[in-house]
């Protein structure tokens with residue numbers, strides 16, 4: 001999959017951007033605070049995902065502008081498609097079209113333009129909090145399965161209803177047996193999400209294994225697996241299961257029921273997929289607890305490249321790689337690893353120093369304006 005043309009105007013500080021990138025490497029060069037990340041963010045938003053740096057919709061429009069517009073034309077094996085997005089100050093409704101057809105929300109774009117975004121924060125994924133790793137897996141698996149997005153939203157909804165009820169029970173405002181209504185639904189959805197995540201982690205592990213070997217010349221072994229708070233002691237194999245409404249939902253339900261008293265004491269749901277983690281180990285030792293900074297970074301690189309490989313394997317289309325400021329954070333060996341493993345894909349790399357990335361088409365960003373040089 002390649003992006004043929006990107007236009008952006010009024011999105012944060014971007015002004016009149018209209019570029020035709022190369023099918024391979026594109027280097028976005030510019031000093032600090034010129035608009036490099038804003039540009040990457042504008043492209044990323046066209047995937048239908050939320051901003052990777054948490055920008056809220058109301059902050060899309062440039063401070064001194066009345067309108068933000070983004071347009072992306074991209075081509076996969078089958079056809080060329082066009083996404084247009086516009087938001088006006090003071091107007092809630094956004095104009096979003098895919099091939100001229102109106103869509104109600106940005107998230108409806110999901111599944112069309114496929115990108116993998118990689119930022120310096122991702123380098124800390126193995127060290128950071130479990131919710132960063134859950135988000136990584138959830139986003140990666142969502143890009144491959146729309147039903148998974150619905151399941152995650154459903155789970156969030158049921159969980160917040162259950163937590164509200166727990167608070168009421170705590171204060172004597174509701175009877176405890178009302179929990180069961182939510183538990184049954186939470187168990188079914190949670191069992192499905194656990195299976196999708198575990199299956200994804202298994203797939204990820206297959207790829208990261210050989211990628212990590214490449215970085216360490218086979219001297220170290222990286223292992224990644226899903227650590228489920230519900231199933232880890234059950235002996236159940238989750239990977240590839242399709243019968244999530246049966247025995248797996250039962251086990252989930254039993255666990256919820258068994259932890260109800262703890263939950264009421266704590267004031268929230270203490271077990272479930274919202275408490276799970278993705279464990280990374282190098283030669284049997286937890287990267288989170290014992291990994292050196294270099295090992296953590298290498299594991300993160302392997303995970304990100306693997307994410308792209310899995311998209312290619314499962315959809316037949318290589319995603320567009322958006323590497324924001326990552327190369328400058330890496331030593332030469334790891335830079336080479338990233339560049340050689342993204343060959344054959346369309347890549348956008350932002351950096352401040354032109355020595356960081358050479359070759360490809362070069363664009364310069366100055367004060368929100370971007371042009372080829």
Ligand SMILES: Nc1ncnc2c1ncn2[C@@H]1O[C@H](COP(=O)(O)OP(=O)(O)OP(=O)(O)O)[C@@H](O)[C@H]1O
Pocket residue numbers: 011012013030031032033034035036037038039059060061062063064325352
């Ligand atoms: N809504 C907005 N309107 C106008 N400018 C904005 C808006 N939001 C952010 N900015 C500005 O955009 C500028 C460029 O930000 P961006 O993060 O893209 O820089 P960058 O080129 O990636 O810099 P760095 O190399 O430091 O990462 C910043 O100075 C920021 O204050």
Ligand SMILES: [Mg+2]
Pocket residue numbers: 036037038324325
């Ligand atoms: Mg930046």
